[in-house]
Amino acid sequence: MTAMMHRRAQANAYLNDSLATASPAALxxxxxxxxxLDLQRGEDAQxxxxxxxxxxxxxxxxxxxxxLQVSLDVSKWEGGPGLVALYTWIVQELVAANLSGDADRTAAVRVDTIEPxxxxxxxxALESLSGGAAPAAL
Known part of the structure; x- marks a missing residue:
């Protein structure tokens, strides 16, 4: 095994361990x-x-x-159905931006919706770590 392959295997093992032990909020x-990251890369490529x-x-x-949409338990949070609808809209926008090659549309989804x-x-997640109540949607 080359040194590069060994480092990659170590990085993958670290990532797998991090994911396996992360809280739902951290995930x-x-x-x-x-x-x-995907949206920024997609926009840059467009x-x-x-x-x-x-x-x-x-x-x-x-x-x-x-x-995110299918894992959301809408029965645990009154805002759940609205978030599901928002996720549906986001997917529709991303499909349209992908088909049209519209970088501005991709950027708008990223900046106006996903970043907030x-x-x-x-x-x-930070509040739940500091002892506040964990958000119900998590």
């Missing part, structure tokens, strides 16, 4: 962080005219949003 924050890379990242972003949601969930 949610990680998903949003990855969603933001602006560069690299449709294949944009498509790959935007499809992954859609997969994350769908996972990510920050809200990050704050909720």
């Amino acid at each position: 949610l924050v990680m998903l949003y962080d990855r969603l933001l 602006r560069a005219g690299d449709r294949e890379t944009a498509h790959t990242n935007l499809i992954h972003a859609q997969d994350i949003v769908r996972e 949601l990510a920050e809200a969930w990050r704050q909720a």
Whole structure:
């Protein structure tokens, strides 16, 4: 095994351990962080005219949003149905942005919707770590 392969195996093991031991709140924050990364990469690729890379990242972003949507227990939080509807809209916007190659549409979803949601969930996760009540939607 080359040194590079060994380092990659160690990094993968660390990541797997981190995911296996993370709290639900931490996992949610990680998903949003990855969603933001995918959207930024997709937008950058769209602006560069690299449709294949944009498509790959935007499809992954859609997969994350769908996972967030199906894992949300709407019975535990009165805002749940609204968040499900928002996730549906986000997926529709990402599909349209992907099909049209519209980087501005991708950017709008990221900046106007995902970034504020990510920050809200990050704050909720921090509150739950500091002894506040955990958010019901987690």
